[in-house]
Amino acid sequence: MARGRGTVEPSDDLGIPWGMRVAAGWSWRLLAVFAVAAVVIYLVAVFEQIVVPLLVALLISALLTPTVIALAKRGWPRWLAIVVALVAFTAVVAALVVLIVWQVRAGLPQLERESVAAYDRARDILSDPPWNVSDKQFASWIASAGALAQKDSGVLIGGAVKVGSTVGHVLAGALIALFATIFMLIDGRGIWNWIVRLFPRAARSAVSAAGDSGWFTLTRFVRVQIVVAVVNAIGIGAVAFFLGLPLAVPIGVVVLFASFIPVIGAIVSGVIAVLIALVYAGPVQAIIMLAGVLLVHLLEAHVLQPLLVGGAVKVHPLAVVIGVAAGTGIAGVPGALFAVPLIATVNAMVTTIAAGKWRIQEIEPDEAPR
Template sequence: MGQGRGRFVGRRRAIERAPEQRAAAQPPSGADDEVRAAVPYGMRLAAAWSWRLLLVGGVIAVAIFLIIQLRYIVIPMLVAVLISALLVPFSSLLQRHRWPKWLAITVSMLSALAVVGGLLTLGIWQIVRGSDELAAQSVVAWNEFRAWLTDGPLHFSEAQLNGFADQIVSAVQAESGVLVSGALSVGSTVGHFLAGTLLALFATLFILIDGRGIWAWVVRVFPRRARAAVDGAGLAGWVTLQNFVKVQILVATIDAVGIGLGAFLLQVPLAVPIAILVFLGSFIPIVGAVVTGALAVFVALVYNGFWPAVIMLAVVLLVQQVEGHVLQPLIMGTAVKVHPLGVVLAVAAGSFLAGIPGALFAVPIAAVLNVMVNFVAGGTWKQSAGPPVVPSSPLWRTVPQRPGYQRGE
């Protein structure tokens, strides 16, 4: 009994002495004042922001590094999400008209494959059908170009032209090893492309079948307090992505029809393949339009002459100006809610980091992130009450309610 009372008294005295010990261990308040006086407030604020920005930048750098390393998985998944943003509403529409789910999904997938395959088949068939005429015209164009080099203002001699040709042949022979390795890399790229295509198709199929379950799992990964914000931000980003895909298809169709019709009226060969390339290239903002437009002008120059090429250039510029000053501000700007300067910077950064795939996904990623960040920063999700119901889009389902889990907890 005495020992227990002694331990109690000792513990009480230790508790009473604890504030005095902590006060003795802390530096005098004058030292803090001297430090604060020596370091300006702006410097201390800048230092506080600096290490936080460095931490955030490091996390972003690691994320980008992982995405680049896993690009053969990430790119097909992003393609699947873009395709799903187009096919999910179509499949949902069919199901609302009492189509069985399996039939609606099958029709959606087959429709997408039929459209893409049909465009590629039509373009390849047009090229094969006119291959003989194209080969003959290529020889004529080369002879005219060679005559212009010798008889034109440059006045190259036949010996000089032959010397240039010999240099090209020698360079090709000297770099034969590089060509072989390049052919092997092309084979590897084709294999990666086929594997990525299969992965994108399977991912799209699974999103159409169980997209609700996938999203419910993603929401449950986050802490309970964050689920309401993730729920609403996901809905906002998904709606923006759907709008982007629909508007991009509309813009690409207008570009393809305008440039393809101009090439047809000018009787430029390969008018249909040019229109198909313009349609596909329009999904890569800025870069795709420039490359496909230049190709149309080049074909007109080679096979139709100088003035048809000038008219073709005028048609391309007119279509691109209508897209840039009418379609993009009125349609695309409303759909993605990103300033044109932001679009240019996003495409440039995406091209620098990941080439063509980066340019392709830069705008939708920037648009989705912009909407999601604005939604979370707005704080409207905190005002909701009750269990979190994930959006009614077919890609989402209601998150199972758990004890003590309320939206905005």
């Protein structure tokens, strides 16, 4: 019944106003949703040594699946396309790691000399007026800064340490990720069909359509994020190289990997580049490095994000920032890495279900994977 000006809201037999009953209904539903989310987070934390490698395998599969499909359409046997894609991916990652190790080993003597020189310059500047800092005070500041950095970095690396606290855990996680990736590339559709059949028959069409939409969004996100990471790495690495900074190539590679954590990763890696320029080159070079980092981030924020990431993820930037921050607080580096793809995928799936535009179909046990 419509309620106009001056009318009294209806109430039940106990005299509870209509607005209170609506608020109570929403409240217990929200509490149920939060309870389910808390249980899911708890289970992920308990089984993180399995969940994290599976999520890594899911991202790698989303990256390699278009390549496998393209090679299969050219007449390649599917097994050969999968092997070629995996070998190429492994070779690229291994080459980047070897490049970092080689550059660090080659530049370590120069880095040690410049580190000592930078320490002496800072101590001499602070010992002169108007600072008049004694050597004892300077040493205590250095010790305090190291302790603070170690304390703050514990939040970021805590998740990584939990995932691989020992070499055995790292190897086990790598093997799980490898085998999961292989099986997802071989029979990903069959695995998803099996998951869909766990739902009630009336909900299978919606779940199947939501899965297709989520997978499409995930594959687009991974490919677009690689483009963004490469642009960030080339831009910041080039500025560091032209400034003559030590370890310019490793800086670019670190920016490349860090950029897979949207927003925060690129900012943190850019700050590291500016600090290296300040310590080993001087304030002028640090200002130039800062300008280069800001220019790259402006390019990402006003060109790459709206044109590429915005179309692939379709999530508001504020949600991205909050999701990355929440993921970092909950699970450290893995949480920051998986936060945005998880938000984007879930958003696509929920939007598909809410739209109600899926095709009514039943998934039979003998249906062949697509």
